[in-house]
Amino acid sequence: MFGFQFISPRQLREKGILGMNRRNIHYIGCHNDRKNFPLVDNKLKTKQIAQQAGIAVPAMIATIKNQSEIKHFEEMIKGINGFVIKPAHGSAGKGILVIVGREGNNFIKPNGEKLTLKDIQKDISGILSGLYSLGGKYDVAMIESLVEFDPIFDNYSYEGVPDIRVVVYRGFPTMAMLRCSTKESDGKANLHQGAVGVGINLATGKPINAVQHNRAVSIHPDTGYDFSKLKIPHWEKLLPLAASCYDITQLGYLGVDIVLDKNLGPLILELNARPGLAIQIANREGSVPRFELIDKQAMNLSVEERVQFSVENFGQ
């Protein structure tokens, strides 16, 4: 019909594919308490509770809450060459300014563009006035130290930030996916914009399958590197980090975005209370059977026990 290929609903159900409606009613609706949403929608809060719980996050340099503090910006970053400025309420990477180095009085962006102090102060002013937040409410600008990305991903990413999305259901890591930006996705790691999603085996950290626009690919479209040769380092540290985010947010259906720092290892970049469905295609598996298996488990397990369970059962 209309040149589209349809799959029958029965076949989807047999494969255990989670659909949007079911996700909203049975997973987000039942397991994510509305009052906990601000914990993930406000990145400043996420960072605070993560730091309190001893969860690894990119270090915080400073926060700017009102316009009068902007003039102190230069003092805040004294002696720091690389940093990231982001709005606490931004979503999907909006309003994030990355500075990789300085040259005299100028600040250098990853693409080589030079900014003056005034330019950056204007950007911060924009963040505070709510330029990037939902509904235009007043926002807070966070200044974080720059993550030094693990060079292992250099060959698998075009311009942007490669990150690992782990879906954590009731504290159990359920599925993982590496998101590689492409030229088409404009350096962003969003799959619907053309980024490549690589499903990752929970037990080994090795790739299962890579997809772009819902179609299987074997090499990165821009760099030409073969995804099957990839292995994610620090995998044994990564899953406990993801699983522990459940304990600080109490969100039963959670997406955890992790980046790998060359020196610090895995760091929590962002949490998401409404993780998407594309991870199933990257993993070539539906997530419903995994959720149902987790539903049968006791809820008082420690982080290590939960990770152990996931590695044993979801290691394919």
Add this chain to the structure above:
Amino acid sequence: MSSRLQILVVTIFLSSLGIAVALYKGLALGIPFTPNETTSIYRLGAKISFKAKDEPIKISLAIPSNQNGIKILSQETASQGYGYNIATTEQGQRAEWTKRESTGQQSIFYSVDVVMDKNHHVKIPDELPSDKTEENLDEWDSQTRDAAEALLAEVHSHSADDYSFTAELLKRVNEEKSSQLLSLFKTKDSYNLEKIVYKLLRYKGIHVRIVNAITLEGNRQNMNLKPYLEVYDGKNWQLFSLKKGKVIKPKKLFIWQRGGVSLLDSFGTENAKVKFSISQRLVPIKEMVLEDSLAKKSMIIDLSLFALPTSEQNAFRHILLIPIGALVVVFMRIIIGLRTSGTFMPILLALAFMETKLVTGLILFVSIVGMGLIIRSYLSHLNLLLVARISSVVIVVIGIMSIFSIVSYKLGINEALTITFFPMIILAWTIERMSILWEEEGAKEVYMQGGGSLLVAVLAYFAMSNELVGYLSFNFSELLLVVLSIIILIGRYSGYRLFELIRFNPVKEF
């Protein structure tokens, strides 16, 4: 109670309540379920004309009352300078006109509006005959009397009871042979056929009365009421037509006068006579039922939207369509999986389309949003705060709308003037959202969501502008409870969306 069970109970309760009230209004109160159902209202006019004799005048006319399946909606009279009142007598109601003095040719008009049910037929009320007068044939000469006696004897021998006697007698007086006999009576007197038959039947001791009726059909002028006979056999009444005999379940017959002495009585007049006219007009059933129900203070109607002033009713005609649009949006988003820009923007768009008509509306919408986007892209260079930016877009939209109206009016394209029906604030937000979408997700997403919104708006427009839907949503607004329960049910639909069947198609290979 589990939430699944609760939803089942709530939706069943809501939809059965809605359907029950709708059925009550439809079946018991008679509000039609489809628009434009019409019924005939018959106006029966009586014109009394006479010559006044310079003395006090009193005119009395028998007037009809409600009867099985036929309702009198109103009665009125036109009688310049006459006193008018209605008297109730043993033989039914009479209208009376009085005047101290008058001269010359006079006319009095009296009319009733009646309406007939679909399942109407003449039903004679269960009452005992009141006609106790004895009749004899003394006023006729012996020759006529003998002829009459002979006829009655003949009829008697050919009949079994009062009904068959009447039928036989009517048959014979209508036959040619006895017509001659009848002409004998007629030459003696100015007796009408019904009066002769009445006299003969009463003479034989049969309970009978004359009714004057009119057939509810067509438009006619200057006619007389048609006499019928009703015969009582000790248990029931039976209607007889003078020409055709026994009439069973007669239709379309409106009894003007039943029994009684005379149709028209007059004092102080010369040549008083009454002529009847009938005229038929079609009216929507709904209006008639509503007037009737409001007049009778039927609670369910009195506490409904119909009790509001007309202008508010018209506002609600639009408001009550919004749930239909919402149903379309809910269906398209949850079952089909179409993305729209702004949840209810398509409904407001559909409401605007209803005023502008579809094609004009689409052209206007696309051109305003298109121009708005161009101007908005310039505004985004200025790096304004959100509230100021939206406000600027609102002003730009108003500017575009004004220029559009002026230019198109000068060019003689009056359709474009309906542009004012577009909700400006919604347009401004649409432009704002589309432009952010453009910057963040690219043009493809703008076309997807914009196209999705327009498609949903067009579908909602078709649903909302449907005549039957509009009629039912206003006149049977309780059916919106059914819409509500459908929306609640769809709200719990956890199955796959149609578009997900395409999106997840690669799953086939897993």
